[in-house]
Amino acid sequence: MKINELTKPWSAFNYGFLDESAKREIRRRTLKAVAIPGYQVPYASRDVPIARGWGTGGLQVTLTLLKPDSVVKVIDQGADDSVNASSIRKFLAKVGGATETSDTTEATIIQSRHRIPEEKLREDQILVLQVPNPEPLRPVQPDMSIAREMHGDADYGQLWLILYEQLVRSGRIMQGSSYPSMVNGRHVMTPSPIPRWDVPKLNQADHLTILSAGREKRIFAVPPHTSVEPLVFDDVPYRVEDHQDKTCYRSGVEGFFMNELPQDDGSSLYELSDSHFGIKSIRKAEGEPVTLGETWYKNGRME
Amino acid sequence: MAYVATRGGERAIEQSERFYRGDLGIITRERVDAMREGLPYLIDRLMGEASLYEPDLAALALAQAGGDLYEAVLLLRAYRTTQPRLAVAEPVTQPDLFTVRRISAAFKDIPGGQILGPTLDYSHRLLQVGVLNGQNYEPPAVEPAKEPAPATQPSLAAWQKAQGLIPDHPAQTVPPEDIPDVTREPLLFPTSRAHKLQSLARADTGGTLALGYSTMRGYGSVHPTVNELRLAEAPVRMRHPRGTIFSAGRVRISQTEVISKARELELGFAATFGWNEVKVIAAATLDLASNQPNPHPASNEEFVLYHTEPVEGSGFCIHFKLPHYVTFQSSLDALRRVKTDQQEAAIAKAKPETEMQPEEDEVLL
Numbered sequence: 001m002k003i004n005e006l007t008k009p010w011s012a013f014n015y016g017f018l019d020e021s022a023k024r025e026i027r028r029r030t031l032k033a034v035a036i037p038g039y040q041v042p043y044a045s046r047d048v049p050i051a052r053g054w055g056t057g058g059l060q061v062t063l064t065l066l067k068p069d070s071v072v073k074v075i076d077q078g079a080d081d082s083v084n085a086s087s088i089r090k091f092l093a094k095v096g097g098a099t100e101t102s103d104t105t106e107a108t109i110i111q112s113r114h115r116i117p118e119e120k121l122r123e124d125q126i127l128v129l130q131v132p133n134p135e136p137l138r139p140v141q142p143d144m145s146i147a148r149e150m151h152g153d154a155d156y157g158q159l160w161l162i163l164y165e166q167l168v169r170s171g172r173i174m175q176g177s178s179y180p181s182m183v184n185g186r187h188v189m190t191p192s193p194i195p196r197w198d199v200p201k202l203n204q205a206d207h208l209t210i211l212s213a214g215r216e217k218r219i220f221a222v223p224p225h226t227s228v229e230p231l232v233f234d235d236v237p238y239r240v241e242d243h244q245d246k247t248c249y250r251s252g253v254e255g256f257f258m259n260e261l262p263q264d265d266g267s268s269l270y271e272l273s274d275s276h277f278g279i280k281s282i283r284k285a286e287g288e289p290v291t292l293g294e295t296w297y298k299n300g301r302m303e
Numbered sequence: 304m305a306y307v308a309t310r311g312g313e314r315a316i317e318q319s320e321r322f323y324r325g326d327l328g329i330i331t332r333e334r335v336d337a338m339r340e341g342l343p344y345l346i347d348r349l350m351g352e353a354s355l356y357e358p359d360l361a362a363l364a365l366a367q368a369g370g371d372l373y374e375a376v377l378l379l380r381a382y383r384t385t386q387p388r389l390a391v392a393e394p395v396t397q398p399d400l401f402t403v404r405r406i407s408a409a410f411k412d413i414p415g416g417q418i419l420g421p422t423l424d425y426s427h428r429l430l431q432v433g434v435l436n437g438q439n440y441e442p443p444a445v446e447p448a449k450e451p452a453p454a455t456q457p458s459l460a461a462w463q464k465a466q467g468l469i470p471d472h473p474a475q476t477v478p479p480e481d482i483p484d485v486t487r488e489p490l491l492f493p494t495s496r497a498h499k500l501q502s503l504a505r506a507d508t509g510g511t512l513a514l515g516y517s518t519m520r521g522y523g524s525v526h527p528t529v530n531e532l533r534l535a536e537a538p539v540r541m542r543h544p545r546g547t548i549f550s551a552g553r554v555r556i557s558q559t560e561v562i563s564k565a566r567e568l569e570l571g572f573a574a575t576f577g578w579n580e581v582k583v584i585a586a587a588t589l590d591l592a593s594n595q596p597n598p599h600p601a602s603n604e605e606f607v608l609y610h611t612e613p614v615e616g617s618g619f620c621i622h623f624k625l626p627h628y629v630t631f632q633s634s635l636d637a638l639r640r641v642k643t644d645q646q647e648a649a650i651a652k653a654k655p656e657t658e659m660q661p662e663e664d665e666v667l668l
Contacts, residue, residue: 013385021487022384042489047380052618054625077629083316084625114629132622144605145492170641176634195633215615217489241636260632273629 033221038183045217056214058130066096073107078115078273102276116198119293121207131213136180202228244300255300347577353379354505373617391479397458400535408529415456503586507613515585527561559583
C-alpha cells in the first residue's frame with residue numbers, strides 16, 4: 001500500500017469550503033434545531049473567509065446544504081445585488097458549483113439578511129436567515145447562561161414587561177424589526193431583524209427556515225407548518241409597517257414592503273424592497289413572458 | 304433594466320477592492336520575508352490570536368492586509384479552518400520548555416535562577432533618529448556569560464505546591480482526542496478549563512489588556528503578583544502510530560502565572576503562541592479574577608471571553624457599515640405612528656366637541 005493511494009488528490013479546499021467534520025456537526029445541530037422549533041442550538045461555528053457579523057452563520061448553513069445542483073439566491077435588505085449579498089453568492093458558486101439566481105421561484109436555497117421574499121416559498125425551498133443576535137432575551141438579560149435557563153423555564157415575563165412598558169410610555173409597541181415571536185407554543189425566538197411585515201410569513205409556512213448566528217454560535221429553526229406567533233396582548237393587535245398603500249415609483253406595484261427614498265424637496269419616494277420582485281413586475285408590465293409567484297400579501301393584506 | 308442599473312453594486316465592489324490592493328502594491332516573497340524577519344513580535348502576536356503557528360503564513364497575511372491586524376487574523380483563521388486536525392501533540396510542562404527568559408516577581412531569587420533573557424524592560428525608550436539620516440543603528444553584541452544558563456528550568460509553582468503554599472490540582476488524564484477544542488465545539492458557560500485557556504490564548508491582545516488592566520486597577524478583587532513569566536520554545540512532540548514519540552520541531556510560546564495575595568494563595572495562568580508578555584500577564588490576571596464573587600464584568604468569564612475574541616469583535620464592529628435600511632425603516636414606522644398618535648390626541652383635546660375620527664384600519668394578522 002502506498003501513501004498516495006490512501007489520500008485524496010490535492011485541492012485548495014474541500015467541496016463547499018468547510019471540511020466534512022464541520023458540515024457533519026452543522027447538520028446534526030440543524031436537525032436538533034428542526035426537532036425543537038425555536039430552540040437555540042449551540043454550534044462550533046468555524047471561521048470562514050468573510051468577517052464575523054457579515055453572514056458567517058448563514059453562510060455556514062448554506063455551505064452545508066449545498067449540492068452541485070443547488071440554485072442559490074442571496075439577498076441583503078431585499079436586494080440581490082447589494083454588495084455583501086453578491087459577494088456571498090459568488091463565493092457559493094465558486095466553492096460549491098451552485099447556480100446563481102435572483103428569482104425567488106427558481107431558488108432551492110435562499111440566504112437572506114433582514115428580509116423574506118414577497119413571493120411565497122414552497123416546501124422544496126429552504127430559507128436561511130442571517131442572525132446578528134439570536135437571543136430575544138438579550139434586552140432583559142445580557143448574560144447568556146441565565147438567558148438559557150430562562151428559556152428552559154419558559155420564563156418570558158420580563159419580555160412581556162418591556163412590551164407593556166413601551167405601550168404605556170409611547171402608546172404603541174415600539175419594537176421595529178426582530179419582533180420576538182413564540183414558536184410552536186414553547187420557545188420565544190427572534191425572527192432575525194426582518195421587518196414586522198415578514199414575521200407572519202413564517203407562521204404555518206410550507207418551507208423550512210433555518211436561522212444561524214455565526215458570531216454568537218447558535219442555530220435555530222422553524223420547520224414547515226409550525227406556528228410562529230408574535231408576542232402581542234389580546235387587546236392590542238400586531239401591526240405590520242404601514243406600507244400596504246405605498247406604491248413603488250419604479251414598477252407601480254402597490255401593497256408590499258417598501259424602501260423609503262428621501263427626496264430633495266422633503267418628500268419621499270417608495271420602491272419595492274424585494275428588488276427582483278420589482279424587476280419581474282416591471283418586465284411583466286413591459287410584456288415580457290415573466291411568471292410572478294404567488295405572494296403572501298395580497299392587496300397589502302395577509303389573510 | 305433601469306432598476307438594476309441604478310444599483311450596479313457589483314462593479315463598484317470589485318473596483319474598491321482593486322483600489323485597496325493597488326495602494327499596497329505588488330506583494331513579493333521579499334516583502335513577506337522582510338516582515339517575518341523585521342517584525343517578529345508582531346508576527347508572534349498575530350500567530351497567537353490566529354491560533355496558527357506558521358511565521359511565513361502570518362507574515363504573508365500581514366503583507367496582504369497591509370498591516371491591518373484584525374484583517375490579518377481573519378485571513379489566518381479562515382486559512383486555519385480549511386486544515387485538517389491530523390494529530391494532538393504531547394502535553395508540555397514547564398520543565399520541558401527551552402526557556403530563554405524566566406522571571407519571578409514573588410521572590411528575589413528562585414530555584415533555577417532569574418533569567419532576564421531578551422527584554423526592553425530596563426531600556427530607555429529613545430528613538431534612534433539617526434537611522435532616518437542614513438546612520439545605521441547597530442546594537443552592541445551580547446557578551447556571553449561565563450556559564451550559560453541551563454536550557455530548562457524547574458517550575459516555581461511545583462516548589463510552592465511542595466511547601467503546601469498553594470493547593471495542587473492533580474492533572475486530569477484525558478485521551479488526546481478527547482481534549483476539548485474550542486475551535487471545534489461551541490463555547491458554553493460555565494466553561495471548561497480547556498476552553499477558557501484556549502479562548503484566552505487566542506484572545507485579542509488589546510482587549511485582553513483593557514479588561515485585565517481594569518481588574519488590576521481596582522475593578523475587581525485581584526491584586527496579582529507575577530509568580531513566573533516565561534518566554535520559551537516549546538518542543539512539539541508527536542506520537543507515531545507505532546507508539547514512538549518524536550520531535551516535530553519547536554514553537555515560541557509565552558506563559559505567565561500570577562498569584563493572588565488574598566486570603567489564600569491562588570494561581571491564574573495563561574499561555575499563548577509567540578512571545579507576547581503583555582497578553583499573558585493580562586490574561587493570567589483575568590483567569591485569576593474569573594468568577595470571583597464581585598460584580599465587575601472583567602471578573603465574569605462570559606463577559607471576558609466573548610468580548611476579547613478578535614475576529615468576532617472586529618467583524619461585528621465593521622458590520623455596522625452594511626446597509627441597515629430595512630431595520631431602520633421598521634423603527635421609523637413605529638416612531639412616526641407615535642407622533643401621529645400624539646398629534647391626533649392633541650387635536651382631540653383641543654376640540655373635545657368634535658367627533659373623534661374613526662381609527663384607521665389596523666392590519667390584523
